[in-house]
Amino acid sequence: MGLKAVVSSPSPAFSTDESGAVEVTNVGHVYETASGTTEALTDISFRVETGRFISIVGPSGCGKSSLLMMIAGLVQPTRGTITAGGRPLVQPDPTRIGVVFQDASLYPWLTARSNVEFPLSLRHVDHKIRRERAEEALDLVGLAGFADKHPHELSGGMKQRVALARGLVQDPPILLMDEPFAALDEQTRLTMGDEVLRIWERTRKTIIFVTHGLSEAIHLSDEVLVLTSRPGKLVDRVSVDLPRPRSFEVMGGRRFEELRERIWQRIRS
Numbered sequence: 132m133g134l135k136a137v138v139s140s141p142s143p144a145f146s147t148d149e150s151g152a153v154e155v156t157n158v159g160h161v162y163e164t165a166s167g168t169t170e171a172l173t174d175i176s177f178r179v180e181t182g183r184f185i186s187i188v189g190p191s192g193c194g195k196s197s198l199l200m201m202i203a204g205l206v207q208p209t210r211g212t213i214t215a216g217g218r219p220l221v222q223p224d225p226t227r228i229g230v231v232f233q234d235a236s237l238y239p240w241l242t243a244r245s246n247v248e249f250p251l252s253l254r255h256v257d258h259k260i261r262r263e264r265a266e267e268a269l270d271l272v273g274l275a276g277f278a279d280k281h282p283h284e285l286s287g288g289m290k291q292r293v294a295l296a297r298g299l300v301q302d303p304p305i306l307l308m309d310e311p312f313a314a315l316d317e318q319t320r321l322t323m324g325d326e327v328l329r330i331w332e333r334t335r336k337t338i339i340f341v342t343h344g345l346s347e348a349i350h351l352s353d354e355v356l357v358l359t360s361r362p363g364k365l366v367d368r369v370s371v372d373l374p375r376p377r378s379f380e381v382m383g384g385r386r387f388e389e390l391r392e393r394i395w396q397r398i399r400s
C-alpha cells in the first residue's frame with residue numbers, strides 16, 4: 132500500500148523519526164520588485180516533530196503563505212535555513228512535501244483521477260501504478276466513486292478533496308496546507324476539518340496548516356504558531372492542551388475560550 136496507514140495513537144509526545152520533521156532556523160524573506168522591497172518575514176525559528184499537526188495564524192500580509200512556500204521549496208529564504216526530513220530542500224519535492232492551496236487548481240479537462248495522477252505522470256511512473264495510487268488517494272479522501280468526474284461536476288468541497296488527494300498521492304511524510312478551506316461555506320469547512328483530522332490520524336503525516344480561523348486552528352492542531360504583522364515574527368507558540376477527539380463540548384469549553392483569547396491577544400499586540 133502506498134499511503135501508509137498508521138494505527139497507533141496520534142500526537143506522540145516524542146518521536147525519533149526524523150522523516151517528517153521540519154526545522155526553520157533564523158529565516159527571513161525580502162521580496163524585491165520593480166516598485167521596491169518588502170520584508171515579509173524576519174528571524175523565524177521553530178521545529179516541528181514528525182507526526183505533529185501545527186497551525187500558523189497571524190494578520191493578513193504577515194507572511195504565512197511566504198513561510199509555507201519556503202518550507203515547500205517554492206521560494207528560497209533570503210536569510211536562514213530550512214530542513215525537511217533533516218535535509219535542506221532546494222526545490223519542490225512532492226515525495227517529501229505535499230502542498231494543498233486555497234484554490235484547488237485542478238485541470239478542468241482532466242478527470243479527478245487524472246488530476247490526482249498528474250504529479251506521477253510528470254515523473255513517468257508506470258500507468259498501472261499511477262492509477263492504483265490515485266485511486267487509493269481518492270479513496271482516502273472519501274471520493275472513491277468520483278474518479279471519472281471532471282472538476283465542473285464536483286462541489287467546492289469535493290474539488291478540495293481532489294486537491295488533497297493530489298497532495299497525498301506520493302505519500303509525502305509532510306503535508307502543507309495554505310488556507311485550504313477558506314473558500315468553502317462554514318458547514319463544508321467543518322466537515323473538511325474533520326476529514327483532515329481523520330486522514331492525519333490514519334497516516335500520521337506532519338501537517339502545517341495556515342489559516343485565518345482561530346477556532347479552526349485550535350480545533351485541528353497540537354500547537355498554534357502566532358505571527359505578528361509584517362514583517363512577520365514568531366511571537367507565540369500555543370500548545371493546544373485539549374483532549375482529542377475535539378468534541379463539540381470540548382470546543383465550547385472554558386479552556387478552548389482561554390486559548391482563543393490568548394492567540395487573539397497575541398495577534399492584536
Ligand SMILES: Nc1ncnc2c1ncn2[C@@H]1O[C@H](COP(=O)(O)OP(=O)(O)OP(=O)(O)O)[C@@H](O)[C@H]1O
Pocket residue numbers: 162163164169170171189190191192193194195196197198361
Ligand atoms: N511575489 C511577491 N512579490 C512581492 N511581494 C510579495 C510577494 N508575495 C507576497 N508578497 C508580500 O509579502 C507580504 C507577505 O505576504 P504573504 O502572502 O506571505 O502573507 P499572508 O500572511 O499569507 O497574507 P494573507 O493572510 O493575506 O494571505 C505581503 O506584504 C505581500 O504583499
